[in-house]
Amino acid sequence: MTLILKQKRRIRRVEVERAPRLGLIRPTKLGFRVSVRLHDGQTPEDYARVLDKLAHAWKVHSVRLVSWRPGKVTLVATLSDPLDRVSIPVLSDGLLRVRVGLLDTGTPFAIDFRAVPHWLNVGATQSGKSNLANVLIVGLAPQPVALVGFDLKGGVEFTPYQARMSALATERAECAELLADLIGIIKSRMALCRAHRVKNIWHPRLPESARPMPIVVLVDEVAELFLMADPKSEKEEVAAVATRLLRIAQLGRAFGIYLKICGQRVGSDLGPGVTALRAQLTGRICHMVNDDETAKMALGDMDAGALVAARQISPAMPGTAIVIGSEGRWHRMRSVHVTEEQAEAAAAEYAHLTPSWADLTRGAGSAGDVDDSEMDEFTIPDLEDLPV
The missing domain is CATH 3.40.50.300 (P-loop containing nucleotide triphosphate hydrolases)
Incomplete structure (x- = not known):
């Protein structure tokens, strides 16, 4: 007698943080700007949730997501806080x-x-x-x-x-x-x-x-x-x-x-x-x-x-x-x-x-x-x- 075992395979999405695929880093007045190519299944919101982690990893004051288009987001990193001292004229x-x-x-x-x-x-x-x-x-x-x-x-x-x-x-x-x-x-x-x-x-x-x-x-x-x-x-x-x-x-x-x-x-x-x-x-x-x-x-x-x-x-x-x-x-x-x-x-x-x-x-x-x-x-x- 042959015993046939049927195994049900279930596919589920597991959240895994993956290293960003960085484009060319361009310097700015206060830090740098970089485009990031998204991995399959990623959305801009995935990066918006981890901006604080990126700031710590890159050793900068802050990181902001400033724009996005299909398959790519643009991040801007600020090395120090520009608001520590504001001296521009009214x-x-x-x-x-x-x-x-x-x-x-x-x-x-x-x-x-x-x-x-x-x-x-x-x-x-x-x-x-x-x-x-x-x-x-x-x-x-x-x-x-x-x-x-x-x-x-x-x-x-x-x-x-x-x-x-x-x-x-x-x-x-x-x-x-x-x-x-x-x-x-x-x-x-x-x-x-x-x-x-x-x-x-x-x-x-x-x-x-x-x-x-x-x-x-x-x-x-x-x-x-x-x-x-x-x-x-x-x-x-x-x-x-x-x-x-x-x-x-x-x-x-x-x-x-x-x-x-x-x-x-x-x-x-x-x-x-x-x-x-x-x-x-x-x-x-x-x-x-x-x-x-x-x-x-x-x-x-x-x-x-x-x-x-x-x-x-x-x-x-x-x-x-x-x-x-x-x-x-x-x-x-x-x-x-x-x-x-x-x-x-x-x-x-x-x-x-x-x-x-x-x-x-x-x-x-x-x-x-x-x-x-x-x-x-x-x-x-x-x-x-x-x-x-």
């Missing part, structure tokens, strides 16, 4: 564009409101938020733009720069009125664009003489706009502020109104208004934070790797942040150090460029005057119905 690099610091790639980082109109900047005390505001004041002061401040710390942050600001609100009630005025400005600019049959104020068909001045809105401690000590008496005011701020975030880009919103603690527990607002803020800057929820609010919906990097920011390097801008990819960045005295001097020097708030709002209605039919394509849901 530069107004075109209208609504300010070079504010240095990236971990060694290239300058600029906040460009034309490319990314709205920014969210979070960070704990002494993390570098105020310094970044100083940098923006210095960079925007000589430009033909209007600056508007919302300072919920009682005015201590932006009052030194009031000479260059067209309007400054320090209490939530004042903020509500100022936001109403901004909605009115949007309404008047809508009418201007309709009259010239253009979709935004930057359209070349709009005469230069008719083009309105862009407005940059700086908000400090945004959580104070949403906190309620007494829900019964403050709920209406908070809802009005949240709805107006959200509407400006949604409509502002086309009509030359840009936001930079800052906060120490920004979380979904502040209400659905914050979550809805976050979705409109494409640019993200996350300094060192004290809680994971704030980091998640800034970066969690963009890139998981950025969230991990944000938790590793050292308190010994103030001004360091994880940024996501027009590229949609995250980088470490450190802003140039600008003192309050330097920013105050810049505000005073260019105070003559400050347009009056009366001139900016001339011909503009209030938020209550805005006809809903004029904003039908920009309908915003009721904040009560939004998920937290």
Whole structure:
């Protein structure tokens, strides 16, 4: 009798780290650049997971995966940390564009409101938020733009720069009125664009003489706009502020109104208004934070790797942040150090460029005057119905 044994063979994939097939190594200013050919079955994610191991193996400060194409990835190694010392000058690099610091790639980082109109900047005390505001004041002061401040710390942050600001609100009630005025400005600019049959104020068909001045809105401690000590008496005011701020975030880009919103603690527990607002803020800057929820609010919906990097920011390097801008990819960045005295001097020097708030709002209605039919394509849901 013949016994026939049948053996079932099972094929399974076993993760095995294999030595990379390196291409030509090319020197860069801060290290070197190398292309790597992928083995069969490998993907770019396989290399993204082991970048720290490659940095240790190559004895360099860091390794980044900067690009890929089928069968090949490109890695850039940095020999030392370029953010240890940042000494580049602050530069107004075109209208609504300010070079504010240095990236971990060694290239300058600029906040460009034309490319990314709205920014969210979070960070704990002494993390570098105020310094970044100083940098923006210095960079925007000589430009033909209007600056508007919302300072919920009682005015201590932006009052030194009031000479260059067209309007400054320090209490939530004042903020509500100022936001109403901004909605009115949007309404008047809508009418201007309709009259010239253009979709935004930057359209070349709009005469230069008719083009309105862009407005940059700086908000400090945004959580104070949403906190309620007494829900019964403050709920209406908070809802009005949240709805107006959200509407400006949604409509502002086309009509030359840009936001930079800052906060120490920004979380979904502040209400659905914050979550809805976050979705409109494409640019993200996350300094060192004290809680994971704030980091998640800034970066969690963009890139998981950025969230991990944000938790590793050292308190010994103030001004360091994880940024996501027009590229949609995250980088470490450190802003140039600008003192309050330097920013105050810049505000005073260019105070003559400050347009009056009366001139900016001339011909503009209030938020209550805005006809809903004029904003039908920009309908915003009721904040009560939004998920937290």
